[in-house]
Amino acid sequence: MNSGSKLLIVLLGAFVFAQGCRHEVDPPPGPRGTPLTVPIPSNFPAMPIPPNNPFTVEGVALGRFLFYDERLSGNNTQACASCHAPQLAFTDNGTRFSTGIDGLEGSRNAMALVNLAWDTRYFWDGRRATLEEQILDPVMNPIEMHETWPNAVAKLQADPAYPPLFEGAFGTTTIDSVLVARAIAQFIRTMISGNSNFDKVQRGEPYLPTIDEQLGIALTQQEGGNPALGLGGQWGADCFHCHPHGGGRMTDGLLHNNGLDSEFTDLGAGGVTGLPQDIGRFKTPTLRNVALTAPYMHDGRFQTLEEVIDHYNSGGHPSSTVDPFMKYTQGGLQLTPEKKQQLLAFLHMLTDMDFVNNPAFQDPGTP
Ligand code: HEC
Ligand code: HEC
Structure with missing residues (x-):
């Protein structure tokens, strides 16, 4: 043969x-x-x-x-x-x-x-x-x-x-x-x-966003940091890299280290792959309905959305795996109290009561 x-x-x-x-x-x-x-x-x-x-x-x-x-x-x-x-x-x-x-x-x-x-x-x-x-x-x-x-x-x-x-x-x-x-x-x-007030704005449906909501939407899509440094900074909140608005999901669905810790008790993706570069990386959750899902983060360490915003505003903790999009671990985002309020208004805008009350999702009883 x-x-x-x-x-x-x-x-x-x-x-x-x-x-x-x-x-x-x-x-x-x-x-x-x-x-x-x-x-x-x-x-x-x-x-x-x-x-x-x-x-x-x-x-x-x-x-x-x-x-x-x-x-x-x-x-x-x-x-x-x-x-x-x-x-x-x-x-x-x-x-x-x-x-x-x-x-x-x-x-x-x-x-x-x-x-x-x-x-x-x-x-x-x-x-x-x-x-x-x-x-x-x-x-x-x-x-x-x-x-x-x-x-x-x-x-x-x-x-x-x-x-x-x-x-x-x-x-x-x-x-x-x-x-x-x-x-x-x-x-x-x-x-x-997909029927929060934010979706209605995205689809051009009748809903008039408040000034805070409008400014909050814009803030999440603006780069953080000082414009004077010439690095494209806009004093924004810089959320969109990982929680993008496009496609409706409010998450990139990928794994990132968003600067919660410098040392890790839960290794996150690193515990699965065994790779040092994955330590401290976790799945980006959706921002949809966050007003209903406290506490926050993989270990529920933050009780309120205000605490979450303070975490990002502080810039988070540096580590060898902290994400490149967490650019302000030195100095923080320096958001004013007004901007924090706008960010909060944006997060609340993502609540979708038609979703939580949808009769098709409730307990159907025994078959
Ligand atoms: C580098 C990517 C990245 C950036 C930038 C980022 N996030 Fe996150 N976000 C994540 C990841 C990853 C988690 C989950 C982390 C964990 O639990 O360990 C998270 C968690 C959250 C949570 C908690 C959700 C839940 O269900 O527990 C909120 C709220 C949130 N982010 C809002 C924001 C806001 C607001 C901004 C902008 C100020 C922002 N994020 C910027 C990646 C990012
Ligand atoms: C005792 C509480 C508990 C029960 C019961 C439970 N879950 Fe979960 N679920 C969790 C926790 C905690 C996580 C996160 C676990 C992790 O990341 O290791 C999770 C994560 C998930 C996820 C991942 C979501 C994502 O964004 O990646 C899905 C899907 C899910 N559960 C579906 C189910 C289904 C289906 C059942 C029933 C067969 C179930 N769960 C039963 C607590 C529970």
């Missing part, structure tokens, strides 16, 4: 093997049900949707039941919604750290679930790349829901209401963790916040 045909056989073998593997990871049950088009606000880009998990009416409805189902936890007391409540833009009850089913406290603040369909990194340290992967974690997390997936799935399988719902959404009555995650991911992708 010549080397060409040997190569062909090896390649063919690898192809057949890969198909076999894919078959196990990605089971034959696929999307079924009624295709659903989720409306996207006109100031947002198109939503990326994974080809193997398109929206269906049945999938989103099933995901909503599961999001509120306490049987996903070890002692049947905690649902996803226990730490991610719609009234608080899907965060928890204002505590620094969430408490799991065994009364144990985690070390991170519950994240808001807002406009996550557009992100490519999940968790504060960005350790998961898709919602479908991310959702598998909290169930197994010993200080969150502390349940095994086989147990959780067995509880759902034993409830006569669930198998037909899985059949409707995915074409099988056999429940597994992959399908549970797909259904919840569909529901989370529908959690779109």
Whole structure:
């Protein structure tokens, strides 16, 4: 046999093997049900949707039941919604750290679930790349829901209401963790916040912003620092590099060190990658609905938005990984009290009551 045909056989073998593997990871049950088009606000880009998990009416409805189902936890007391409540833009009850089913406290603040369909990194340290992967974690997390997936799935399988719902959404009555995650991911992708007063201004809809709001919008988009230095400074608040207004998300979704510390107890992305340059880097959260999601930062260290503004105004703490966009760790932004007030007015403008009160997001009861 010549080397060409040997190569062909090896390649063919690898192809057949890969198909076999894919078959196990990605089971034959696929999307079924009624295709659903989720409306996207006109100031947002198109939503990326994974080809193997398109929206269906049945999938989103099933995901909503599961999001509120306490049987996903070890002692049947905690649902996803226990730490991610719609009234608080899907965060928890204002505590620094969430408490799991065994009364144990985690070390991170519950994240808001807002406009996550557009992100490519999940968790504060960005350790998961898709919602479908991310959702598998909290169930197994010993200080969150502390349940095994086989147990959780067995509880759902034993409830006569669930198998037909899985059949409707995915074409099988056999429940597994992959399908549970797909259904919840569909529901989370529908959690779109795009009707704050800021959005109305962006879209040119009838809402007259106050003077403070107008100046606050401008401030976040102006470079910080002294114009006299000739480095393009505008005495602005310099928020837009990491929390850009364009695309509607109010986050770049990337990992940055925003100068909270000079020494790190939580290594952030560095704890995941093991790389020194990632130490202290965390996912930029959205600014949407921040007025509802106190306390702030990965460890909930700031109780109020005033404290957050003071942090940025101080310029933050220098370190070897502090972000290049935190340019004023020496000297600070030097915002006047009036400018701080304008910044606050801007942050409050991002509250979207249509989002938190949306009937489609509330507890649907038992299936
Ligand atoms: C005990 C409280 C608690 C429970 C229960 C819980 N979460 Fe979370 N959630 C958190 C915390 C804390 C974080 C941040 C964790 C981290 O970064 O390590 C988080 C992060 C997330 C994120 C990442 C958001 C982002 O912007 O990257 C998603 C999505 C999420 N949770 C969905 C869920 C789902 C779905 C469930 C149910 C299967 C669930 N959570 C159950 C507390 C909880
Ligand atoms: C260098 C990028 C960067 C810049 C510039 C920046 N931020 Fe942030 N912001 C982040 C990151 C990263 C976090 C999360 C950090 C953490 O928890 O460790 C964050 C967190 C926040 C939070 C907390 C949100 C929450 O859910 O806990 C608020 C509010 C905020 N930023 C507002 C602002 C404002 C206002 C400005 C401008 C004055 C600004 N940011 C400038 C990257 C940045």
